[in-house]
Amino acid sequence: MTEEQTVPPQKLRRKATVHDVARLAGVSIATVSRSLNKPETVRPGLRKRVDMAAAELGYYTNSIGKALRNQRSRLIGTIIPKLFDPLFSLVASGVQEALVEYDYLGIIQVAGYDNRDLMKHALPMIEKGAEGLIIFGQVQDKVLLDYCRQRDIPLLSIYSFAEDAPVPCIGFDNYQATTELLNLMIQLGHVEIAMISGRQPGNDRQQARVSSYIATMERLRCEPVIEEVDHEFGIQDGAAAFRRIIKRRPEITAVICNRDAHAFSVMTECRRLGLTLPHDMSIAGFDDLAYSSFLDPPLTSVSVSGYEIGRRSGIAMLRHLEEGMPLRSIRLETRIVVRGSTVRPNLNRPLLD
CATH class of the missing domain: 3.40.50.2300 (Response regulator)
Known part of the structure; x- marks a missing residue:
């Protein structure tokens, strides 16, 4: 004898139908159908009654059957x-x-x-x-x-x-957003600006931001300083990229990071190297993630929802x-959220070896 056969017949429950839901909720079958399938077309009070009745009866729409009928x-x-x-x-x-x-x-x-x-x-x-x-x-x-x-x-x-x-x-527009961030740095007096970017192949966001940076540096008649990091790895790559930047161009006074996480990594590395933030180095990020306002100093970043x-x-x-x-x-x-990580450059900062 199977397990199902041991259950007394009177204990087996019939599956609830749309008629049962309509009866319990005191509404028409059409109202039940609209409430469950297009709830925005039903008044909140009626929809609540239908939902409560359906929950009490354990009734759910047959989504699989509906999909097959509609070929959706x-x-x-x-x-x-x-x-x-x-x-x-x-x-x-x-x-x-x-x-x-x-x-x-x-x-x-x-x-x-x-x-x-x-x-x-x-x-x-x-x-x-x-x-x-x-x-x-x-x-x-x-x-x-x-x-x-x-x-x-x-x-x-x-x-x-x-x-x-x-x-x-x-x-x-990633190009325009980056240009606006660079213009902020220029208005503060920075011309020795570096960029930490992700890999560009197949990544239109990085391509656009790097293109904006190169165009801006050409306008300033300054040599671009770009360090690429692989986003597939951890945020510590930002610190390594910053060390390479300082080694190549110790006169750099500002760094734009194409990711907030790398900006955080750069901040940590600046302190390890004995730099005072933001006095000795201005740093900005991208995407304005939730933790960016809690960094020390709080991070200037391009805000993206x-x-x-x-x-x-x-x-x-x-x-x-x-x-x-x-x-x-x-x-x-987009908008640039200006915080404490970007200030006027300290032109008397001692250069790092």
């Missing part, structure tokens, strides 16, 4: 460089929370920083039914672009804005799939 998966794929970085986590959180509100599920893939090789990360999500892809940074993989165009799979690039982007993008970028991108993709709204590029503004 309601899955969206998101590709980000890494999960451990606070910025990428914020972006992914914004996307995911938008999807949940619209009864979609999100799949996240980690692809590193080189957007020339995204297909191997995108294909598993597409094969599992992803109806659209949201990708951090500009898409530089022609194979993926061609594949999605041939199959009418919508792509949306986020965080970076570019007029000539191959797919619609929601983000900010990663969560908002993710949320707006998620909503844009959902409206495209649900309402047929075209995916359009949106340029967002």
